[in-house]
Amino acid sequence: MPRPKTHDEALRGRLLDRASELLAAEGAKALSLRRLATDVQTSTTAVYSLFGSKPGLVNALYSEGFQRFDERLRSVPRCGDPVEDVVRLGLAYRDSALAHRRLYSVMFTNAVPGFEPDDQASKLAMNALQPLWDVVADGIAAGVFADVPTEVIAVSSWACAHGLVSLELNETLPREIDFCRAYERSIRANANGWRR
Amino acid sequence: MPRPKTHDEALRGRLLDRASELLAAEGAKALSLRRLATDVQTSTTAVYSLFGSKPGLVNALYSEGFQRFDERLRSVPRCGDPVEDVVRLGLAYRDSALAHRRLYSVMFTNAVPGFEPDDQASKLAMNALQPLWDVVADGIAAGVFADVPTEVIAVSSWACAHGLVSLELNETLPREIDFCRAYERSIRANANGWRR
DNA sequence: CACCTTATCGGGACGCTGTTATGAAACGGG
DNA sequence: CCCGTTTCATAACAGCGTCCCGATAAGGTG
Structure with missing residues (x-):
């Protein structure tokens, strides 16, 4: 069987929270996938498996x-x-x-x-x-x-x-x-x- | 003496015109300096000598x-x-x-x-x-x-x-x-x- | 006429972006 | 113990704004 999922609902929440913080603190320009992923200690891939794309994240x-x-x-x-x-x-x-x-x-x-x-x-x-x-x-x-x-x-x-x-x-x-x-x-x- | 100026008022006008067109036709995302420069047959440097930066261009x-x-x-x-x-x-x-x-x-x-x-x-x-x-x-x-x-x-x-x-x-x-x-x-x- | 000076410009490098292909990792079953 | 399958992180790609540097081209000078 596969390796355990880490791109789960919990990570989704942490990504959204951090994205909100970044947006609130430094504006739209500071909201980059690389920075977001680093801050939440995951990879940019997480955003793609959970939201499909950056617009998808913003949609959330x-x-x-x-x-x-x-x-x-x-x-x-x-x-x-x-x-x-x-x-x-x-x-x-x-x-x-x-x-x-x-x-x-x-x-x-x-x-x-x-x-x-x-x-x-x-x-x-x-x-x-x-x-x-x-x-x-x-x-x-x-x-x-x-x-x-x-x-x-x-x-x-x-x-x-x-x-x-x-x-x-x-x-x-x-x-x-x-x-x-x-x-x-x-x-x-x-x-x-x-x-x- | 230096080589003749080509980054002049005329080029400034053409850049602004083309920038307007790009903006109107395809939106803010399509307004990139590289594309703009190519379309007007100059280099991105022109924008910097005439407007200082991309925000400078947008300011105009x-x-x-x-x-x-x-x-x-x-x-x-x-x-x-x-x-x-x-x-x-x-x-x-x-x-x-x-x-x-x-x-x-x-x-x-x-x-x-x-x-x-x-x-x-x-x-x-x-x-x-x-x-x-x-x-x-x-x-x-x-x-x-x-x-x-x-x-x-x-x-x-x-x-x-x-x-x-x-x-x-x-x-x-x-x-x-x-x-x-x-x-x-x-x-x-x-x-x-x-x-x- | 050749040379040098000097302002000017275009190409390319840098660090960043969103996106995606690829290979490594981690687990259960045979 | 190894394999197969699923999942993820790394790294590559194309494009971006910006900036440095070498090539350029004209006029003044010998």
Whole structure:
């Protein structure tokens, strides 16, 4: 029989953990297979038997990221006022993004050149935003928001949040701004703009 | 005296043109100095004598991109209604981004890993959005928009536009959406949300 | 006209990357 | 004890950005 497997689920976990650390600490450029393998005391082959390729590894990180995102957004309690609920989700969205900023840039801004999420990962991504879709749909049904397709308002809120976070992380914005306050105001204004 | 210069302004132009083409046609990954040099029938050294490094080259592309952006936004006629003016700028923003989508992803989503714009390029970037700042400032002065610092509303509009464009280019969004219409509605809702 | 000086440029070397072929290693069964 | 099979690590390959160095080519000089 063969030699014992070492490219197992445990190694998979250690690889993902270390990859996360590398990404968080030094960015996408520092995430190389050789370095990763050395740090976890294995060979680059491990990544290929466990993830298929580097994009495959990144795909796993991507999925992990959206699962955390999912949990975070799902844990936001609803207060009943659709506009305020959208704001709360938006704040949670920003918290989560800032807590894992490098991962966020992998998830939303193509920080790893060759990577495209596979279908399953994309589905995870859309599912993570379900709470927003729900709040918006309820807001429309309750007559608070304008009577347009749910996705129009949901995407608008999402884009507003994503745009702000993205600009903040990119450090493209004027430095004197109080991001947190401006962010909340902005999300609220955007949601208010959709009132019936 | 030395041999005649061939790493001159003309070559600089050809390099930038070809780099743009490569970027537009095949994305950031296809933009390699070796290929670029071969295509323009020179050596990689040319990039170093003309731009200093690959990030230097990208910096030039970045600046070019924002100059086009600048012209495009500055050419938008104002109609006097601040909300509609913001919408018009937003539509021009999207047009410009979609027309040069790969370049946009270099400008806003770190598509080239090692690249950071230098101070001059960053200044160009901020200047390009001056028309938005002006419209918003006038809208506040006219009492149409809420009495908050100009940058709060301007950044909010910008982020909304950027977020939508970014999600659209990333193909993260549900496919059934009519982007153009949803985009305009969204920008308008966001601007309306800032009414006094 | 030949030579030398000097700025300039292209080829190649270096160390890195992702990927893959190959050979060594480690085990149970005959 | 050896073999067969499976599994993994090493090393090779092609490509990357960067940089050094030798070849180049023109003008001033003897």
